[in-house]
Amino acid sequence: MPETLIFYVLSGLAIGASALVIGQPNPMYSVMMLIASFGALAGMYIQLDAPFIAVAQIIIYAGAIMVLFLFVVMLLNAAQEDAAEWDRSHPLRQPAIARFGGLLALLLVVQLAWALLRAGGLGGPVAGQVDAGVVSSVRELGRVLFTDYVFAFEATSILILVAMVGAVVLARREEGPTSSSKEGSGP
Amino acid sequence: MIPLSHYLIVSALIFAIGTAGVFLRRNLITILLSIEIMLNAVNLTFVAFARQSGSLDGQIIVLFVMAVAAAEAAVGLAIVIGLYRHRESLNPDAFASLKW
Numbered sequence: 127m128p129e130t131l132i133f134y135v136l137s138g139l140a141i142g143a144s145a146l147v148i149g150q151p152n153p154m155y156s157v158m159m160l161i162a163s164f165g166a167l168a169g170m171y172i173q174l175d176a177p178f179i180a181v182a183q184i185i186i187y188a189g190a191i192m193v194l195f196l197f198v199v200m201l202l203n204a205a206q207e208d209a210a211e212w213d214r215s216h217p218l219r220q221p222a223i224a225r226f227g228g229l230l231a232l233l234l235v236v237q238l239a240w241a242l243l244r245a246g247g248l249g250g251p252v253a254g255q256v257d258a259g260v261v262s263s264v265r266e267l268g269r270v271l272f273t274d275y276v277f278a279f280e281a282t283s284i285l286i287l288v289a290m291v292g293a294v295v296l297a298r299r300e301e302g303p304t305s306s307s308k309e310g311s312g313p
Numbered sequence: 314m315i316p317l318s319h320y321l322i323v324s325a326l327i328f329a330i331g332t333a334g335v336f337l338r339r340n341l342i343t344i345l346l347s348i349e350i351m352l353n354a355v356n357l358t359f360v361a362f363a364r365q366s367g368s369l370d371g372q373i374i375v376l377f378v379m380a381v382a383a384a385e386a387a388v389g390l391a392i393v394i395g396l397y398r399h400r401e402s403l404n405p406d407a408f409a410s411l412k413w
Contacts, residue, residue: 133315137323144327144350148334153342160346163327167353170320174364179356179372186379191349191386198390199342202397227336231329238325242318251314256367270369271376282380289384296391299398 133173140166153199157192164188174252175262320361328354341393341403345386352382 143163147156164187171180242248260266271279327350334347356375363371393403400407 130315133319137319141323141326141330144330147346147350148330148338148343153340153346156343156346160349163350164353167357170323170357171360173315174320174360176360176364176372176375179360179375182376182379183356186383187349187353191383194386194390195342195346198393202342202394202403228333231333231336234332235325235329238329239322242321242325248318248321249316250365252317252320252361252365253314255365260367261364261369261372267369267372271373275373278377282377286380286384289387293387293391296388297394 129173133170136166136169136173139163140170154196157195157199160195161188161192164192175258177262178264178267317361317365321358324354324357324361327351327357339404339406341396341405344405345389345393348389349382349386352378 140163143159143166146159147163150156150159164183168180168183168188171177171183331347331349331351331354334350335344338344338347356378359371359375359378363369396408397403
């Protein structure tokens with residue numbers, strides 16, 4: 127079945143790209159791998175009859191957020207920075223606390239697998255019970271977003287405004303002691 | 314047809330990879346990328362459950378998660394830039410003191 131094959135190719139791509147994000151030293155390549163992972167996830171969203179989410183994933187995540195990351199990586203010239211760091215902190219030579227963190231991540235996998243095995247009713251096909259048109263309608267999505275979830279929508283707009291102001295304030299270059307005393311610090 | 318549990322297993326694996334990245338990597342940018350990985354794993358779970366139950370609520374929540382991820386990336390990267398100006402380093406261990 128091509129549908130099943132596509133699912134396994136996409137999921138393997140998503141998992142492999144995610145593993146490469148944390149598995150290699152250069153942050154530039156990490157961002158690229160994360161874009162590949164997001165692309166694979168967008169394909170899975172299309173398979174799940176969520177075309178609007180897939181497009182938003184490509185435009186917002188791979189387009190906007192990852193470009194922001196890439197911009198900061200280039201701005202800070204982080205590639206050289208991390209190459210020296212990688213030699214010092216190779217996963218096999220890491221302090222005990224980091225190994226403990228890796229153990230916790232492994233424990234999380236075991237726990238999630240155990241929970242999934244114990245939970246009933248998850249073995250059925252994901253697309254079996256409901257017609258695809260119910261969930262793939264962008265029109266219905268917009269209607270629900272602007273009626274049932276309008277308060278959360280407005281709250282999100284305020285959140286983004288606050289984040290924008292916060293980012294500007296945080297990334298602003300601090301004035302030196304002479305210039306700040308000259309201009310007078312504080313409001 | 315693909316069972317729902319397969320989507321959940323993929324999502325769990327990606328989430329665990331993100332968790333491992335937060336714990337194992339000592340680079341602030343990669344740690345922020347790992348958080349994005351974890352958010353996306355959760356998004357996949359939401360969309361899969363939305364498809365199975367025939368409800369649009371899961372997709373709506375994914376949109377909100379994307380908005381929160383954008384805000385988090387903007388503020389987090391601004392903090393990273395501010396920290397890098399002080400220490401010329403991206404290693405979180407370099408920022409152990411509360412005040413300098």
